[in-house]
Amino acid sequence: xxxxxxxxxxxxxxxxxxxxxxxxxxxxxxxxxxxxxxxxxxxxxxxxxxxxxxxxxxxxxxxxxxxxxxxxxxxxxxxxxxxxxxxxxxxxxxxxxxxxxxxxxxxxxxxxxxxxxxxxxxxxxxxxxxxxxxxxxxxxxxxxxxxxxxxxxxxxxxxxxxxxxxxxxxxxxxxxxxxxxxxxxxxxxxxxxxxxxxxxxxxxxxxxxx
Amino acid sequence: xxxxxxxxxxxxxxxxxxxxxxxxxxxxxxxxxxxxxxxxxxxxxxxxxxxxxxxxxxxxxxxxxxxxxxxxxxxxxxxxxxxxxxxxxxxxxxxxxxxxxxxxxxxxxxxxxxxxxxxxxxxxxxxxxxxxxxxxxxxxxxxxxxxxxxxxxxxxxxxxxxxxxxxxxxxxxxxxxxxxxxxxxxxxxxxxxxxxxxxxxxxxxxxxxxxxxxxxxxxxxxx
Numbered sequence: 001x002x003x004x005x006x007x008x009x010x011x012x013x014x015x016x017x018x019x020x021x022x023x024x025x026x027x028x029x030x031x032x033x034x035x036x037x038x039x040x041x042x043x044x045x046x047x048x049x050x051x052x053x054x055x056x057x058x059x060x061x062x063x064x065x066x067x068x069x070x071x072x073x074x075x076x077x078x079x080x081x082x083x084x085x086x087x088x089x090x091x092x093x094x095x096x097x098x099x100x101x102x103x104x105x106x107x108x109x110x111x112x113x114x115x116x117x118x119x120x121x122x123x124x125x126x127x128x129x130x131x132x133x134x135x136x137x138x139x140x141x142x143x144x145x146x147x148x149x150x151x152x153x154x155x156x157x158x159x160x161x162x163x164x165x166x167x168x169x170x171x172x173x174x175x176x177x178x179x180x181x182x183x184x185x186x187x188x189x190x191x192x193x194x195x196x197x198x199x200x201x202x203x204x205x206x207x208x209x210x
Numbered sequence: 211x212x213x214x215x216x217x218x219x220x221x222x223x224x225x226x227x228x229x230x231x232x233x234x235x236x237x238x239x240x241x242x243x244x245x246x247x248x249x250x251x252x253x254x255x256x257x258x259x260x261x262x263x264x265x266x267x268x269x270x271x272x273x274x275x276x277x278x279x280x281x282x283x284x285x286x287x288x289x290x291x292x293x294x295x296x297x298x299x300x301x302x303x304x305x306x307x308x309x310x311x312x313x314x315x316x317x318x319x320x321x322x323x324x325x326x327x328x329x330x331x332x333x334x335x336x337x338x339x340x341x342x343x344x345x346x347x348x349x350x351x352x353x354x355x356x357x358x359x360x361x362x363x364x365x366x367x368x369x370x371x372x373x374x375x376x377x378x379x380x381x382x383x384x385x386x387x388x389x390x391x392x393x394x395x396x397x398x399x400x401x402x403x404x405x406x407x408x409x410x411x412x413x414x415x416x417x418x419x420x421x422x423x424x425x426x427x428x429x430x431x432x433x
Contacts, residue, residue, distance in 0.1 A: 010247050010248045010432075011247065013247075018296075018299070019244075021239070021296075022240070033285070033286060034286070034292075036286070036289055037291070038269070038270075038290065038293035039235075039236050039263075039266050039270055039293055039296075039297045040234070040236040040292070040293055040296065040297070041234060041236070057292065057296065058289065058292075061288070061289060061292060062289075065285060067285065085227075145425075149415075150317050150398055150406075151398060151406040151412070151414060151415065151416050152414065152415040152416075153412060153414050154386070154413035154414065154415060155413070156411070156412075157413050159433065162386050162413055162433060166386055169384070169415050170383065170384035170385070170386070170415060171384075173384045173415055173417075174380075174382060174383055174384050174417075177382065177384075177417065178382070179300075
Protein backbone atom coordinates (compact mmCIF):
# COMPACT_ATOMS: atom_id res chain seq x y z
CA UNK A 1 0.00 0.00 0.00
CA UNK A 2 1.33 3.39 -0.94
CA UNK A 3 1.51 5.29 2.29
CA UNK A 4 -0.78 8.27 2.25
CA UNK A 5 1.29 10.17 4.74
CA UNK A 6 4.30 10.04 2.50
CA UNK A 7 3.90 13.47 1.10
CA UNK A 8 6.33 12.85 -1.70
CA UNK A 9 3.23 11.72 -3.56
CA UNK A 10 0.83 14.19 -2.02
CA UNK A 11 -1.15 14.99 -5.13
CA UNK A 12 -1.80 13.11 -8.31
CA UNK A 13 -1.98 14.86 -11.67
CA UNK A 14 -5.72 14.29 -11.71
CA UNK A 15 -6.09 15.96 -8.36
CA UNK A 16 -4.12 18.95 -9.53
CA UNK A 17 -6.37 19.17 -12.53
CA UNK A 18 -9.34 19.05 -10.21
CA UNK A 19 -7.94 22.03 -8.32
CA UNK A 20 -7.21 23.89 -11.54
CA UNK A 21 -10.79 23.43 -12.66
CA UNK A 22 -11.83 25.90 -9.99
CA UNK A 23 -9.88 28.72 -11.66
CA UNK A 24 -12.11 31.33 -13.23
CA UNK A 25 -12.38 31.88 -16.97
CA UNK A 26 -14.55 34.07 -19.13
CA UNK A 27 -17.14 32.48 -21.37
CA UNK A 28 -19.56 33.86 -23.93
CA UNK A 29 -22.76 31.84 -23.73
CA UNK A 30 -25.02 31.33 -26.73
CA UNK A 31 -28.03 30.45 -24.64
CA UNK A 32 -30.14 31.86 -21.89
CA UNK A 33 -29.93 30.33 -18.44
CA UNK A 34 -30.94 31.42 -14.99
CA UNK A 35 -28.21 32.00 -12.38
CA UNK A 36 -26.73 28.86 -10.84
CA UNK A 37 -26.55 28.84 -7.06
CA UNK A 38 -23.96 26.17 -6.52
CA UNK A 39 -22.06 25.07 -3.45
CA UNK A 40 -18.92 26.48 -5.01
CA UNK A 41 -20.57 29.85 -5.61
CA UNK A 42 -23.22 31.70 -7.59
CA UNK A 43 -22.70 32.06 -11.31
CA UNK A 44 -24.67 33.65 -14.11
CA UNK A 45 -27.26 34.70 -15.21
CA UNK A 46 -26.27 33.65 -18.68
CA UNK A 47 -27.42 35.68 -21.67
CA UNK A 48 -26.43 35.14 -25.29
CA UNK A 49 -23.33 37.12 -26.29
CA UNK A 50 -22.86 38.52 -22.81
CA UNK A 51 -19.64 37.41 -21.20
CA UNK A 52 -19.75 35.71 -17.82
CA UNK A 53 -17.12 34.55 -15.33
CA UNK A 54 -17.33 30.89 -14.42
CA UNK A 55 -14.99 28.23 -13.04
CA UNK A 56 -13.17 26.21 -15.65
CA UNK A 57 -15.08 22.99 -14.98
CA UNK A 58 -18.35 24.79 -15.65
CA UNK A 59 -16.94 26.39 -18.79
CA UNK A 60 -15.75 23.02 -20.07
CA UNK A 61 -19.11 21.41 -19.28
CA UNK A 62 -20.96 24.10 -21.21
CA UNK A 63 -18.44 23.99 -24.02
CA UNK A 64 -18.83 20.23 -24.40
CA UNK A 65 -22.54 20.77 -24.96
CA UNK A 66 -21.90 23.55 -27.43
CA UNK A 67 -23.46 26.20 -25.21
CA UNK A 68 -20.64 28.70 -25.11
CA UNK A 69 -17.28 29.77 -26.35
CA UNK A 70 -14.41 30.14 -23.91
CA UNK A 71 -12.29 33.27 -24.00
CA UNK A 72 -8.73 32.13 -23.44
CA UNK A 73 -7.11 33.98 -20.56
CA UNK A 74 -4.94 36.96 -21.40
CA UNK A 75 -1.68 35.23 -20.58
CA UNK A 76 -2.44 32.59 -23.24
CA UNK A 77 -1.95 34.96 -26.18
CA UNK A 78 0.95 34.48 -28.58
CA UNK A 79 2.26 37.90 -27.71
CA UNK A 80 2.28 37.39 -23.94
CA UNK A 81 3.69 33.89 -24.20
CA UNK A 82 6.49 35.01 -26.52
CA UNK A 83 7.47 37.62 -23.97
CA UNK A 84 7.41 35.06 -21.19
CA UNK A 85 9.46 32.58 -23.18
CA UNK A 86 12.11 35.20 -23.97
CA UNK A 87 12.28 36.36 -20.38
CA UNK A 88 12.38 32.75 -19.25
CA UNK A 89 15.39 32.10 -21.48
CA UNK A 90 17.21 35.30 -20.57
CA UNK A 91 16.82 35.15 -16.85
CA UNK A 92 17.65 32.63 -14.19
CA UNK A 93 14.43 33.49 -12.44
CA UNK A 94 11.10 31.93 -13.10
CA UNK A 95 8.56 34.16 -14.77
CA UNK A 96 5.20 34.76 -13.22
CA UNK A 97 2.55 32.49 -14.71
CA UNK A 98 -0.74 31.34 -13.25
CA UNK A 99 -0.20 28.73 -10.55
CA UNK A 100 -2.09 26.18 -12.63
CA UNK A 101 -0.88 27.24 -16.07
CA UNK A 102 0.00 23.71 -17.18
CA UNK A 103 -3.38 22.29 -16.24
CA UNK A 104 -5.43 25.23 -17.50
CA UNK A 105 -3.76 25.30 -20.89
CA UNK A 106 -4.02 21.55 -21.17
CA UNK A 107 -7.75 21.60 -20.41
CA UNK A 108 -8.36 24.38 -22.90
CA UNK A 109 -6.36 22.60 -25.61
CA UNK A 110 -8.39 19.48 -25.02
CA UNK A 111 -11.83 21.01 -24.88
CA UNK A 112 -11.79 24.42 -26.50
CA UNK A 113 -9.25 24.25 -29.30
CA UNK A 114 -11.35 26.27 -31.75
CA UNK A 115 -11.67 29.11 -29.24
CA UNK A 116 -7.95 29.67 -29.02
CA UNK A 117 -6.51 31.84 -31.77
CA UNK A 118 -3.23 30.50 -33.23
CA UNK A 119 -3.58 27.34 -31.24
CA UNK A 120 -0.52 25.64 -32.75
CA UNK A 121 1.64 28.60 -31.94
CA UNK A 122 0.22 28.92 -28.44
CA UNK A 123 0.65 25.26 -27.79
CA UNK A 124 4.24 25.11 -28.92
CA UNK A 125 5.07 28.26 -26.96
CA UNK A 126 3.67 26.74 -23.80
CA UNK A 127 5.57 23.52 -24.48
CA UNK A 128 8.77 25.52 -24.92
CA UNK A 129 8.15 27.50 -21.76
CA UNK A 130 7.55 24.30 -19.86
CA UNK A 131 10.78 22.79 -21.21
CA UNK A 132 12.87 25.83 -20.36
CA UNK A 133 11.43 25.93 -16.88
CA UNK A 134 11.99 22.25 -16.26
CA UNK A 135 15.55 22.56 -17.38
CA UNK A 136 15.99 25.45 -14.97
CA UNK A 137 14.48 23.44 -12.17
CA UNK A 138 16.96 20.68 -12.88
CA UNK A 139 19.98 22.94 -12.80
CA UNK A 140 18.53 24.95 -9.92
CA UNK A 141 18.31 21.87 -7.77
CA UNK A 142 22.06 21.46 -7.85
CA UNK A 143 22.10 24.27 -5.33
CA UNK A 144 20.85 21.90 -2.68
CA UNK A 145 24.02 19.85 -2.80
CA UNK A 146 26.44 22.75 -3.14
CA UNK A 147 25.57 24.66 -0.02
CA UNK A 148 23.78 23.75 3.14
CA UNK A 149 20.14 24.37 2.45
CA UNK A 150 17.53 24.23 5.15
CA UNK A 151 14.77 25.95 3.31
CA UNK A 152 14.13 26.31 -0.34
CA UNK A 153 12.22 29.11 -1.89
CA UNK A 154 10.47 28.01 -5.05
CA UNK A 155 9.56 31.40 -6.43
CA UNK A 156 6.90 31.39 -9.14
CA UNK A 157 6.95 27.66 -9.50
CA UNK A 158 3.62 26.32 -10.69
CA UNK A 159 1.52 23.62 -9.06
CA UNK A 160 2.51 20.92 -11.53
CA UNK A 161 6.19 21.80 -11.39
CA UNK A 162 6.24 21.85 -7.63
CA UNK A 163 4.45 18.54 -7.54
CA UNK A 164 6.96 16.95 -9.88
CA UNK A 165 10.02 18.07 -7.95
CA UNK A 166 8.37 17.35 -4.61
CA UNK A 167 9.61 13.76 -4.11
CA UNK A 168 13.17 14.63 -4.91
CA UNK A 169 13.35 17.98 -3.17
CA UNK A 170 11.67 16.94 0.04
CA UNK A 171 13.73 13.77 0.38
CA UNK A 172 16.97 15.51 -0.47
CA UNK A 173 16.41 18.37 1.95
CA UNK A 174 15.38 15.99 4.67
CA UNK A 175 18.45 13.86 4.19
CA UNK A 176 20.80 16.83 4.30
CA UNK A 177 18.96 18.07 7.33
CA UNK A 178 19.34 14.75 9.06
CA UNK A 179 23.03 14.49 8.25
CA UNK A 180 23.59 17.96 9.60
CA UNK A 181 21.77 17.49 12.85
CA UNK A 182 23.39 14.14 13.63
CA UNK A 183 26.73 15.83 13.15
CA UNK A 184 25.83 18.54 15.60
CA UNK A 185 24.56 16.43 18.43
CA UNK A 186 27.73 14.63 19.59
CA UNK A 187 29.55 17.95 19.98
CA UNK A 188 27.17 19.68 22.29
CA UNK A 189 24.81 17.05 23.59
CA UNK A 190 21.11 17.38 23.20
CA UNK A 191 20.22 19.61 26.12
CA UNK A 192 22.60 22.53 25.56
CA UNK A 193 21.65 22.20 21.93
CA UNK A 194 18.05 22.90 22.74
CA UNK A 195 18.95 25.97 24.74
CA UNK A 196 20.86 27.34 21.83
CA UNK A 197 17.83 26.88 19.64
CA UNK A 198 15.79 29.04 21.95
CA UNK A 199 18.33 31.85 21.63
CA UNK A 200 18.52 31.50 17.91
CA UNK A 201 14.82 31.85 17.49
CA UNK A 202 15.19 35.55 18.12
CA UNK A 203 17.72 36.00 15.35
CA UNK A 204 16.66 37.72 12.19
CA UNK A 205 18.72 36.98 9.16
CA UNK A 206 18.00 36.80 5.50
CA UNK A 207 17.37 33.63 3.62
CA UNK A 208 20.00 32.70 1.13
CA UNK A 209 18.30 29.77 -0.51
CA UNK A 210 17.62 30.19 -4.16
CA UNK B 211 8.85 23.77 19.23
CA UNK B 212 6.28 25.70 21.19
CA UNK B 213 3.32 27.18 19.46
CA UNK B 214 4.11 30.60 20.88
CA UNK B 215 6.32 31.21 17.87
CA UNK B 216 3.37 31.95 15.69
CA UNK B 217 2.16 34.76 17.90
CA UNK B 218 4.64 37.21 16.44
CA UNK B 219 2.78 37.16 13.19
CA UNK B 220 -0.60 38.37 14.31
CA UNK B 221 -0.38 41.52 12.20
CA UNK B 222 -3.17 41.72 9.69
CA UNK B 223 -5.82 40.08 11.79
CA UNK B 224 -8.36 42.32 10.11
CA UNK B 225 -7.30 40.93 6.77
CA UNK B 226 -7.87 37.45 8.11
CA UNK B 227 -11.30 38.41 9.23
CA UNK B 228 -12.16 39.95 5.88
CA UNK B 229 -10.90 36.99 3.95
CA UNK B 230 -12.73 34.71 6.32
CA UNK B 231 -15.99 36.45 5.57
CA UNK B 232 -15.48 36.23 1.85
CA UNK B 233 -14.23 32.64 1.89
CA UNK B 234 -16.84 30.07 1.05
CA UNK B 235 -17.07 26.70 2.69
CA UNK B 236 -16.12 25.18 -0.63
CA UNK B 237 -12.81 27.05 -0.43
CA UNK B 238 -12.32 26.11 3.19
CA UNK B 239 -12.98 22.46 2.48
CA UNK B 240 -10.50 22.54 -0.36
CA UNK B 241 -7.91 24.02 1.95
CA UNK B 242 -8.60 21.46 4.67
CA UNK B 243 -8.26 18.70 2.10
CA UNK B 244 -4.99 20.04 0.74
CA UNK B 245 -3.49 20.48 4.17
CA UNK B 246 -4.59 17.07 5.30
CA UNK B 247 -3.18 15.44 2.20
CA UNK B 248 0.17 17.16 2.42
CA UNK B 249 0.74 17.06 6.19
CA UNK B 250 2.61 14.03 7.53
CA UNK B 251 0.56 13.83 10.72
CA UNK B 252 -3.17 13.96 11.31
CA UNK B 253 -4.58 17.45 11.71
CA UNK B 254 -7.46 18.72 13.78
CA UNK B 255 -10.78 17.41 12.49
CA UNK B 256 -12.79 20.26 11.00
CA UNK B 257 -15.98 19.46 12.86
CA UNK B 258 -17.97 22.57 12.00
CA UNK B 259 -16.81 22.72 8.41
CA UNK B 260 -17.62 19.08 7.72
CA UNK B 261 -21.00 19.54 9.36
CA UNK B 262 -21.78 22.58 7.22
CA UNK B 263 -20.55 20.87 4.06
CA UNK B 264 -22.73 17.87 4.82
CA UNK B 265 -25.75 20.10 5.23
CA UNK B 266 -25.01 21.90 2.01
CA UNK B 267 -24.60 18.62 0.19
CA UNK B 268 -27.88 17.38 1.55
CA UNK B 269 -29.64 20.58 0.61
CA UNK B 270 -28.19 20.37 -2.87
CA UNK B 271 -29.24 16.75 -3.21
CA UNK B 272 -32.77 17.77 -2.38
CA UNK B 273 -32.62 20.62 -4.86
CA UNK B 274 -31.39 18.31 -7.59
CA UNK B 275 -34.16 15.86 -6.83
CA UNK B 276 -36.74 18.61 -6.91
CA UNK B 277 -35.37 19.87 -10.20
CA UNK B 278 -35.60 16.48 -11.82
CA UNK B 279 -39.20 16.15 -10.66
CA UNK B 280 -40.19 19.59 -11.85
CA UNK B 281 -38.70 19.07 -15.27
CA UNK B 282 -35.98 21.73 -14.99
CA UNK B 283 -33.92 21.57 -18.16
CA UNK B 284 -31.38 18.75 -18.15
CA UNK B 285 -28.43 21.08 -18.71
CA UNK B 286 -29.04 23.04 -15.53
CA UNK B 287 -29.67 19.81 -13.70
CA UNK B 288 -26.42 18.27 -14.86
CA UNK B 289 -24.48 21.36 -13.82
CA UNK B 290 -25.93 21.21 -10.34
CA UNK B 291 -25.12 17.53 -10.24
CA UNK B 292 -21.53 18.19 -11.28
CA UNK B 293 -21.10 20.80 -8.58
CA UNK B 294 -22.51 18.35 -6.09
CA UNK B 295 -20.17 15.61 -7.25
CA UNK B 296 -17.16 17.88 -6.91
CA UNK B 297 -18.03 18.75 -3.34
CA UNK B 298 -18.74 15.12 -2.51
CA UNK B 299 -15.38 14.12 -3.91
CA UNK B 300 -13.59 16.70 -1.76
CA UNK B 301 -15.37 15.66 1.39
CA UNK B 302 -14.83 11.96 0.78
CA UNK B 303 -11.22 12.38 -0.11
CA UNK B 304 -10.71 14.49 3.01
CA UNK B 305 -12.24 11.84 5.25
CA UNK B 306 -10.42 9.01 3.52
CA UNK B 307 -7.07 10.69 3.82
CA UNK B 308 -7.69 10.94 7.53
CA UNK B 309 -8.75 7.31 7.81
CA UNK B 310 -5.62 6.24 6.06
CA UNK B 311 -3.48 8.19 8.48
CA UNK B 312 -5.40 6.74 11.39
CA UNK B 313 -4.83 3.25 10.05
CA UNK B 314 -1.11 3.87 9.72
CA UNK B 315 -0.59 5.57 13.04
CA UNK B 316 -3.40 4.22 15.22
CA UNK B 317 -1.15 3.19 18.11
CA UNK B 318 0.75 6.43 18.00
CA UNK B 319 -2.41 8.51 17.95
CA UNK B 320 -3.91 6.57 20.80
CA UNK B 321 -0.89 7.16 23.02
CA UNK B 322 -1.04 10.91 22.61
CA UNK B 323 -4.08 12.69 24.03
CA UNK B 324 -3.53 15.74 21.90
CA UNK B 325 -3.56 13.68 18.74
CA UNK B 326 -6.43 11.55 19.96
CA UNK B 327 -8.56 14.65 20.49
CA UNK B 328 -8.01 15.71 16.91
CA UNK B 329 -10.21 12.85 15.77
CA UNK B 330 -13.94 13.00 15.44
CA UNK B 331 -16.11 10.63 17.46
CA UNK B 332 -16.50 8.28 14.53
CA UNK B 333 -12.81 8.41 13.79
CA UNK B 334 -12.03 7.53 17.38
CA UNK B 335 -14.30 4.55 17.07
CA UNK B 336 -12.56 3.56 13.86
CA UNK B 337 -9.15 3.93 15.48
CA UNK B 338 -10.19 1.76 18.40
CA UNK B 339 -11.35 -0.99 16.09
CA UNK B 340 -8.21 -0.66 14.05
CA UNK B 341 -6.11 -1.04 17.18
CA UNK B 342 -8.09 -4.03 18.41
CA UNK B 343 -7.90 -5.80 15.09
CA UNK B 344 -4.21 -5.15 14.60
CA UNK B 345 -3.42 -6.26 18.10
CA UNK B 346 -5.40 -9.41 17.69
CA UNK B 347 -3.88 -10.14 14.33
CA UNK B 348 -0.31 -9.59 15.46
CA UNK B 349 -0.94 -11.65 18.54
CA UNK B 350 -2.44 -14.59 16.73
CA UNK B 351 -0.06 -14.69 13.83
CA UNK B 352 3.26 -13.98 15.52
CA UNK B 353 3.51 -12.60 18.99
CA UNK B 354 1.91 -15.45 20.89
CA UNK B 355 4.51 -17.81 19.44
CA UNK B 356 7.45 -15.70 20.53
CA UNK B 357 9.35 -16.27 23.76
CA UNK B 358 8.36 -14.38 26.85
CA UNK B 359 9.50 -10.78 26.83
CA UNK B 360 8.92 -10.38 23.12
CA UNK B 361 5.18 -10.54 23.17
CA UNK B 362 4.36 -6.85 23.15
CA UNK B 363 3.08 -5.30 19.96
CA UNK B 364 4.46 -1.95 21.09
CA UNK B 365 8.01 -2.92 21.99
CA UNK B 366 10.71 -4.97 20.38
CA UNK B 367 11.43 -6.65 23.66
CA UNK B 368 10.59 -6.02 27.27
CA UNK B 369 14.02 -4.39 27.55
CA UNK B 370 13.05 -1.54 25.26
CA UNK B 371 12.49 1.64 27.18
CA UNK B 372 10.20 3.32 24.68
CA UNK B 373 7.48 1.93 22.49
CA UNK B 374 9.84 1.33 19.61
CA UNK B 375 7.54 -0.72 17.42
CA UNK B 376 4.95 2.01 16.95
CA UNK B 377 5.11 3.71 13.58
CA UNK B 378 5.09 7.48 13.86
CA UNK B 379 4.70 10.15 11.23
CA UNK B 380 7.93 11.87 10.34
CA UNK B 381 7.48 15.43 11.45
CA UNK B 382 10.84 16.56 10.15
CA UNK B 383 9.68 15.72 6.68
CA UNK B 384 9.74 18.61 4.24
CA UNK B 385 6.53 20.01 2.87
CA UNK B 386 5.79 22.53 0.18
CA UNK B 387 3.80 25.44 1.48
CA UNK B 388 2.51 28.84 0.54
CA UNK B 389 1.36 31.82 2.53
CA UNK B 390 -1.28 34.21 1.35
CA UNK B 391 0.48 37.12 2.92
CA UNK B 392 3.90 38.30 3.96
CA UNK B 393 4.88 36.61 7.21
CA UNK B 394 8.24 38.23 7.69
CA UNK B 395 11.34 36.40 8.69
CA UNK B 396 10.64 33.05 10.18
CA UNK B 397 13.09 31.09 12.27
CA UNK B 398 13.21 27.39 11.70
CA UNK B 399 13.54 25.64 15.00
CA UNK B 400 16.88 23.92 14.69
CA UNK B 401 20.07 25.57 15.70
CA UNK B 402 22.31 27.29 13.22
CA UNK B 403 19.72 27.80 10.57
CA UNK B 404 19.07 31.01 8.81
CA UNK B 405 15.62 32.46 9.20
CA UNK B 406 13.43 32.31 6.18
CA UNK B 407 11.66 35.34 4.82
CA UNK B 408 8.21 34.14 3.96
CA UNK B 409 6.75 36.27 1.22
CA UNK B 410 3.17 36.25 0.09
CA UNK B 411 2.19 33.71 -2.56
CA UNK B 412 5.60 32.15 -2.89
CA UNK B 413 6.25 28.46 -2.57
CA UNK B 414 8.69 27.20 0.02
CA UNK B 415 9.98 23.80 0.90
CA UNK B 416 10.27 23.78 4.68
CA UNK B 417 10.37 21.14 7.39
CA UNK B 418 6.84 20.41 8.52
CA UNK B 419 7.55 20.61 12.22
CA UNK B 420 8.85 24.14 12.05
CA UNK B 421 5.82 25.54 10.25
CA UNK B 422 3.34 23.39 12.15
CA UNK B 423 1.93 26.27 14.25
CA UNK B 424 1.45 28.32 11.10
CA UNK B 425 -0.45 25.48 9.44
CA UNK B 426 -2.61 25.05 12.51
CA UNK B 427 -3.40 28.74 12.75
CA UNK B 428 -4.23 28.82 9.04
CA UNK B 429 -1.51 31.34 8.16
CA UNK B 430 0.19 29.02 5.79
CA UNK B 431 -1.29 26.48 3.39
CA UNK B 432 0.32 23.26 2.37
CA UNK B 433 0.42 22.72 -1.36
